[in-house]
Every structure is written in structure tokens, then in C-alpha cells.
Amino acid sequence: MIGHIQELIENALEHLQAKGEFDLENIPTINIERTRDKKHGDYASNVALTLAKPLKSNPRAIAEKIISELASSSHVSRVEIAGPGFINFYLTNACRLQVIKRILKLKEDFGSSKLGEDQKITVEFVSANPTGPLHVGHGRGAAFGSSLTNILKKVGYDVHAEYYVNDHGRQMDILATSVWLRYLELCGEPITFPTNGYKGDYIVDIARCVRSKYGDDLRHAQSEVFAQVSPDEPAGGSKEQHIDDLIVNAKDILGKGYQKIFKKALDSILSGIENDLEDFNVHYDEWFSEKSLHKGDTIERAMAKLAESEHLYKKEGALWFNATHFGDEKDRVVMRENGLKTYFASDVAYLLNKFERGFEKSIYVFGADHHGYIPRLKAATKAMGFDADKIDILLIQFAHLFKSGKKVPMTTRGGQFVTLKELVSEVGCDASRFFYVMRSHEQHLDFDMDLAKSQSNDNPVYYIQYAHARICSIMRKLTEQNMMHNVEIGHVAVELLVEEQELDLIKALSQYPEVIEKAATSYAVHTVANYLRELAQLFHSYYNAHQVQVDNENLRNARLNLCLATRYVLADGLRLLGSSAPEEMRPEDRKET
């Protein structure tokens, strides 16, 4: 419709130009937008305002000339000038009502588009180190990334959702060593657990699994384990050195046994993460292993690419990438003096891998604390000769969890935190998914657990679901009374929908494709949540003001069509956000909170 109006104006401008009324160097791109206020019609253009300057004339006069040259259209009922010189377009009722037929035909495909042209893109999100269960801090990235993936698919991208698994490096060694030490404790060895080890209870659980599988096979004497280990921090030493020494000993003493523990720890935590995310309705196409980059030659090739473009240099024994050349604040080490590659080297290799897999766009969803990564990833992209516009890095601001009015700490050093699993089991998947994405990802979020749990009118997700359930209920009642919903009768009688609430609801429905498209192009998942709330609001108002099941068969079917169309959009929108659309919600099912 926007394109149609654009065309009308464009033609009018060309006529005016040809008649010599206007003297423009070129026809500008014409901006058409939905009006916010229905008193301003359905669509408005500011074209006369923008032309005021080049034409050196007043906007209202220009608008008048444009209107006089507008060709008549079967979709437009009225055009008027308003305010400083806006041109407002009113659609014909027939045109407005078409959307119902369209939705009933397309069903849940309404709002889908070919915007993405089937381009291969990837969205990487969460990617938390597999050193422990996911906590509520990861939940926002998971909810956002998953919803974004759904939305991008909806507009026609071939989206590959990916989790980058940091299954390589020192943190994993600390994990494996922590498990081993807990295992030794279970065997009865007197162990002083290192300050820098992972202290969560889940480590003990894994150690127990190791013990039940291997018995005492991996047991070694405390004296051997701690032989030549420098003192821990409480004993006046360095906690970093202490844990590193323990890792060296663990690898030495255990040999192949170390890999067994390592693998057990990784598998156990990773499958826990996978399960937690599945329960959170978050699905991945790929769990990408960092180790696979080390096993293959991707890192070498990535480094070679950087070297080729002469962006690598040696300093103080280490190998550096000159990121400052591309605007980063400092150069970055890719290989340490001890010959080990840094995480950044893996990141560059992963980047190369994404380009090699032919993704047109790689979207990274990072926590706000990772904002320092943007310049260096962009720098590496450019240095390898790729288009930096092909990577988009989104920062998710922190969510603060509130419980009983008090802020709940997200993580603590001691390994105590609210896990995602706990959140989902306490609040439920639907409400927690919705709460995480109902605010802009660029905004700090206060997550009120009590509100999310409350199954009441305070809770926006239930409000939306309730609208859906009400429609389902209308349909059920109909069947109980042996009345038929005849869609064709409804289509023919569509002009009977004249109530204000009906027209408002119809208008909102017709906006769904635009909302989805805008959410996709600007990565603004929360706009879908806002839209659904508005749509539910309009439906509830309508429901209260007018009866759907009326005696008049024509009107009844027209209204049923409208309800059904609303239902499709509500269900699809909820699906995009990872929430369900229940067909029945009973007040007596509510849990008192």
C-alpha cells in the first residue's frame, strides 16, 4: 500500500515537472508512513514539507498542487492537507477490510515475506563457556537471540542459529582439575580446594559421576597431587599460579585419565546447557566447537591471512595483530610468548570460518560487557579482506533480577547464582521469555520475578495469551451450540464490520507484516512484544463492547472471521517470541502468588 501511494505522488510530481509548475533537479524519494492518529487518515506523506526548500514555496501550496495532480485510485477514498503541509490519505473501507480475507488465506504465514531473499545468515548467541550451568544473566541473550532468529526466518532469511562452544583453553583445564579435586575428596583425600577452582555444587555432582564410572582408578595421593605446587592466595601465593600448577600436575599424573575427566566434565555441562535451553524453547542449528578450529588448520589460515595483509608483527616474543590500524584502541596479541594462541586468535579463525561458509551476514549477540570486542572483530574482518558490514554485533544490556522487591545478584564468585533452569521452573518458559524481550535490548532491564510469576492482569504475557484463549473459547462455544462458522459468508458480509473497535482491530492486523519487517531489519525484537500487547488490548476492548455470536448470520460470520484472523496473528507473534498460545486459560487454574 505504501508503494502504491508513493507511485501516486511520484506520478503527480512528474506531471507537475512536465508542466513546468515545479523545477526540481530530481524527484526525491517519497516518504510515506502510517499515521499515529487516525484523525490523520491511514497514511501520510511529508513530501510537501521536504520540497518547500528546493522549490522556495510554502508547503501547503505545494501540497495543494500535488493533490490536484493525483490520479484517482480505487484504494484511496480521500486525500487532504493537514497541519503544516502533510498530505493525508484515507483508504476505502473495502481496501481496509481486505486484510481479513488475506489472513484467513495465509493463516500463520501472514506477515511472512521474501525480504531476506533466502540469504544465508548466522545468528550466534549465548555462547557461554561450558564451565557451569547457565544463569539468569544468560537468559536475556538466549531469549533475544532465539526470537531474533525466528523473526529473521519469518522474513525470508535462511538463518543458522549457532552456539560457539569454548571447549578449549585454560578455563576448561580449570574445570577439569576442579572436578578431579572434588573426585579426590570423594575418595577421601584431604584436599584444600583452590580459590580459583569452580566451586559450584554441580562440580561435585560431576565428580560423583566420574567416581561411579571409574571407581578409585583416578585416585592419587594428596601429596602427589600438590607436589611442587606454589601456594594459593590465602597462603600468601598467587591463586592463578596455584591453579596452573595444579593443572600441570593433573595432566602429568593422570595422562589419558585427564582426558576422561575433561570429556566427562564438558559433556555433562554442555548437555545440561542444551537441556536448559531446550526447556527455554531455544534451539540451535549448530554447536560450534572451538576445539575444531584448533584441530583443523583454520587458525593457521586465519593468521596467514592477517600476515599476508601485513597486519601481524612480533614484539617481546609475542605475535600481535595491529588492530589500531583499523581504529581499535590497542593492538591485540594472537600468540603469547609461551607459544599458546589467545582466545582472540580463535575468534578470528571462527570469523574466517563464518565467511568461508558463505554467510551473507553474521550476527553476534553479546552481553554488554563484551562491547570492547566490536572494534577488534571489525578490525580483524577488514584485515582479512572481508566486508565489515557483513558482521553485526548486538549488545544486550544487563538484566537485573528482582525478587520480593530486592535485587538478586546474578553471579557470585562462590558459585551461588540463580540458574536459568530455576528461573524457568519457577516463572515458566512463556513468561520468562516474554519478560526478557519486552524491552529494547539496548536498555537495561529490570526483571521482576514476582510480576512475571503473577498470573494476573499485571502480567502482559497472560494478557496476550488470554486474548487468544478467548477467541478459541468463542469457537468452541459455537461448535457446542451446533452453529457453523462459514468463512465464505463472513467474507461476503465483511462490510458489516463497521464498529469503531472492529475497524481499529482490522487496522492493527494489517500492520503485522510491517511490524515484523521493521523488527527484522532493526533487530528490534521488543517491538513485536509491544505490538502483541496492543493487538490484545484492541481485541479485549472489542470483545467487551460487542457480541460475536449474534443472531444475524452474516454479521456473526463476518465477526468470526475477524476473530479468527486475530487469533492467527496472536498465535504467530507469540510463537516468534518463544511463548505458547494456549487455547484455554481458566481463572481457577491460576496459582495464587
Place this chain on the structure above:
RNA sequence: GCGCCCGUAGCUCAGUGGAUAGAGCAACCGCCUCCUAAGCGGUAGGUCGCAGGUUCGACUCCUGCUGGGCGCGCCA
């Protein structure tokens, strides 16, 4: 110190150059003989952090200031 993000109603937030700045919650007043009251209608609530600038037009863009969050290792 440097860099990134944020400041809109009592609270939590929408509003990515347009018309009279909007929702929800909290407050107050109403609505079930009628398809689910997890609902609806109404009232009240604002110096869009402050000061300049760009523009026909600024909550929106630019600069400075101010308040808050986060980040600045051969850590992961």
C-alpha cells in the same frame, strides 16, 4: 583517565526528524441476568537530565556539562 550504553509520568518502559509525547503498574471512580472479569470503560499524573547548535520542524541528529551502568591484561 579513555571508550561504549543509558537518563521520558510516582515505578517499569515505548516512541531511530513530523501533527496535541504514549502504554503498563501503582492511585481514584465505574462495569458480570450477555461468547472466560487473567477482561472493559473513565479520572489523574510531564521543564522528554541540563545548556547550546543544525532544521520549515528535535524526545529523536551534533557539541559541551551532569547523573547512572559497563568495559579497558600475553584473563576467559
